[in-house]
Amino acid sequence: MxxxxxxxxxxxxxxxxxxxxxxxxxxxxxxxxxxxxxxxxxxxxxxxxxxxxxxxxxxxxxxxxxxxxxxxxxxxxxxxxxxxxLPTVETNATEQPAQSAAAIVRNMLAQQGKGLTEEARKRLLAVAEADDSGGGIEIDYYRPGAVGDEVWIAHYDVRAAMGGGQIPHDYPEMFQDVRVSPQHLREMGVEFKEHFHLKMVTGWGQSMAPTIKHRDPLLVDVSVREFVGDGIYMFSWEGHLYIKRLQWMGEDRLKMISDNTMHPPETIRADETFIQARVLLVWNASLV
Incomplete structure (x- = not known):
């Protein structure tokens, strides 16, 4: 059966x-x-x-x-x-209705938008133009933000354990996106190349306290898939997902370090450690 x-x-x-x-x-x-x-x-x-x-x-x-x-x-x-x-995956993003969303909003603003501020007008039109380019109202976190330099960062249901390890889903569910300014992030000292490599995940456990507390949202760069220097990484080891500091020990070994002194460091093999992302910022505005 x-x-x-x-x-x-x-x-x-x-x-x-x-x-x-x-x-x-x-x-x-x-x-x-x-x-x-x-x-x-x-x-x-x-x-x-x-x-x-x-x-x-x-x-x-x-x-x-x-x-x-x-x-x-x-x-x-x-x-x-x-x-x-296999052919390239295509979407219907290029298909346009008889009258675009931006054209409808422009007509509406011309006829009924006299009481709106200029900022409100810009925001309404920006959303409509984003809808036209994306083929729908669904948020596309690969597309730059419609207003100023703001962008949408996808927030995934990934619990990377700061302790005994979490068994990760292969394809995580997406939570509500977070809207941020890349310029503001850089002013805070967050270093990254492209905003579309930034994602949000969740820390789970107490072993990285006080730097990262239980359930803190974390900004990570998923383009970092190998060790690029001492820092905090999200990585899988022995089938579990962790968020820990990694330090190069030489001879193909890494030291896995918890900021909570009650959790002693461990030495692990680099070839058995699969880095998924580098942690850039704890969403309580703490640089790491």
């Missing part, structure tokens, strides 16, 4: 394989699937984590976008796709 959990697990394996063939990693998969299937990031995260399956229409949309047959994606039937020949 085949259980629904086994069906979901097999579907997740095939879906991840197709996503990986397109170069879509865990940080972008939920948002891209949500865009393709026109669902919320929370719904697409449940597909990726094996908590539910897409309905027939959504399954068909995902299969078409990833260039695979729906029968293979849904049941594993038929021949294995030739992933080396």
């Amino acid at each position: 085949v259980h629904i959990e086994d069906i979901r697990a097999a579907f997740v394996v095939r879906l991840k394989k197709a996503l990986a063939a397109h170069g879509i990693d865990q940080w972008g998969a939920g948002a891209r699937l949500a865009e393709i299937a026109k669902v919320t990031p929370k719904a697409s995260s449940k597909w990726l984590n094996g908590e539910s399956l897409p309905g027939p229409a959504k399954m068909s949309a995902v299969a078409d976008a990833l260039g695979v047959k729906i029968e293979w994606l849904q049941h594993g039937s038929g021949d294995e796709p030739s992933f080396s020949k």
